[in-house]
Amino acid sequence: MASVTGPTQTKPVISEPPTRANLTATDSLPSEISPAFLHQIPIESDSATQASNVATQANEDSIARRLVILGTVLFPLAGLIAAIFIASQYGMVRWLDIVMLVGGWYLTGMGITIGYHRMLTHRSFETVTPVRAFWTAMGAFAVEGSPIDWCMVHRKHHQFSDHEGDPHSPHLHDGGIVNQLKGFWHSHTGWLFNSNWSKLERKKYVPDLLEDKMLVAIDDHYVTWVTASLLIPAAIGGAAALLTPDFSLTSIAAGAGLGLLWGGLARVCVSHHITWSINSICHIFGSQDYKSSDDSRNNIFFGFLSHGEGWHNNHHAFPTSARHGLKWWQFDLSWVVIRTLERMGLAWNVKLPSQKQLDSRALD
Numbered sequence: 001m002a003s004v005t006g007p008t009q010t011k012p013v014i015s016e017p018p019t020r021a022n023l024t025a026t027d028s029l030p031s032e033i034s035p036a037f038l039h040q041i042p043i044e045s046d047s048a049t050q051a052s053n054v055a056t057q058a059n060e061d062s063i064a065r066r067l068v069i070l071g072t073v074l075f076p077l078a079g080l081i082a083a084i085f086i087a088s089q090y091g092m093v094r095w096l097d098i099v100m101l102v103g104g105w106y107l108t109g110m111g112i113t114i115g116y117h118r119m120l121t122h123r124s125f126e127t128v129t130p131v132r133a134f135w136t137a138m139g140a141f142a143v144e145g146s147p148i149d150w151c152m153v154h155r156k157h158h159q160f161s162d163h164e165g166d167p168h169s170p171h172l173h174d175g176g177i178v179n180q181l182k183g184f185w186h187s188h189t190g191w192l193f194n195s196n197w198s199k200l201e202r203k204k205y206v207p208d209l210l211e212d213k214m215l216v217a218i219d220d221h222y223v224t225w226v227t228a229s230l231l232i233p234a235a236i237g238g239a240a241a242l243l244t245p246d247f248s249l250t251s252i253a254a255g256a257g258l259g260l261l262w263g264g265l266a267r268v269c270v271s272h273h274i275t276w277s278i279n280s281i282c283h284i285f286g287s288q289d290y291k292s293s294d295d296s297r298n299n300i301f302f303g304f305l306s307h308g309e310g311w312h313n314n315h316h317a318f319p320t321s322a323r324h325g326l327k328w329w330q331f332d333l334s335w336v337v338i339r340t341l342e343r344m345g346l347a348w349n350v351k352l353p354s355q356k357q358l359d360s361r362a363l364d
């Protein structure tokens with residue numbers, strides 16, 4: 001069983017407020033860090049390059065792109081509402097559907113927290129290729145964007161956190177209740193439609209990930225992963241109906257539909273809003289235990305609900321730490337899994353803050 005007691009690993013992590021440099025650095029103090037990719041940032045001073053960037057940005061904010069985002073946001077929500085309606089009105093829901101909803105949410109949710117976030121974005125630990133591929137694929141199943149784009153946006157979030165340039169801060173609107181609500185909407189979902197990031201920034205923020213052939217292969221087939229994410233639960237739901245004694249084409253179709261609704265769309269909707277709540281709620285509501293250069297908060301509700309990501313102030317204070325729930329009572333399921341992998345010999349270079357680093361940034 002993995003330990004969830006105090007951080008005892010000796011591998012030091014960064015204790016300075018996050019900068020582009022210390023988001024992924026492996027084992028040096030901030031002043032010593034000079035990741036190779038920092039020297040590969042293209043110089044964008046000439047007007048032709050700037051014009052190209054503007055054109056690309058405009059392209060990425062095109063109507064077609066926004067419609068795809070709108071569908072990605074609304075279809076899962078519609079699926080959740082339809083699933084609840086059908087269950088309440090017609091009693092059509094099986095234990096299998098609930099298992100696919102909850103099990104799928106945990107698996108794909110940890111694909112985001114363990115895979116996309118801690119393993120890829122912050123390089124909090126290293127692991128064998130099959131485990132790396134597994135958690136990346138689980139993250140792709142969550143339908144929150146391709147792994148490389150997700151990591152690019154998240155590194156940008158840490159670089160500018162709650163300052164101009166942050167893709168999804170709730171704090172960049174003027175005062176007043178209306179603007180605060182606008183800020184909340186922007187940080188939760190609106191930023192997806194008005195992205196202030198571009199695929200051009202891939203080379204700037206994630207050059208290390210672009211060199212990973214396995215990762216690029218998963219990234220290139222993102223649409224296939226999304227399709228599979230919906231079809232697999234539909235297929236399981238239909239197959240389960242096929243196993244009943246009085247099955248018919250209608251019952252198989254209904255089983256597949258329920259699988260699609262509960263294990264596909266409703267599960268994606270739950271994962272979406274829990275992840276987005278880290279961007280919105282966990283930058284507004286909760287406590288701050290450590291100095292960070294932003295308004296990130298530790299939120300106990302989302303600490304438990306989001307597999308450990310709700311200990312968000314801890315995370316912004318120590319971005320490369322594989323463990324976000326730094327106190328014994330701050331349950332962090334993703335850390336339990338990573339620690340278990342480490343004890344099995346499947347994870348190494350697992351980064352945690354030293355006691356000295358914790359003390360130096362503590363606010364109480």
Ligand SMILES: [Zn+2]
Binds near residue numbers: 278296
């Ligand atoms: Zn944050």
Ligand SMILES: [Zn+2]
Binds near residue numbers: 122158315319
């Ligand atoms: Zn992060």
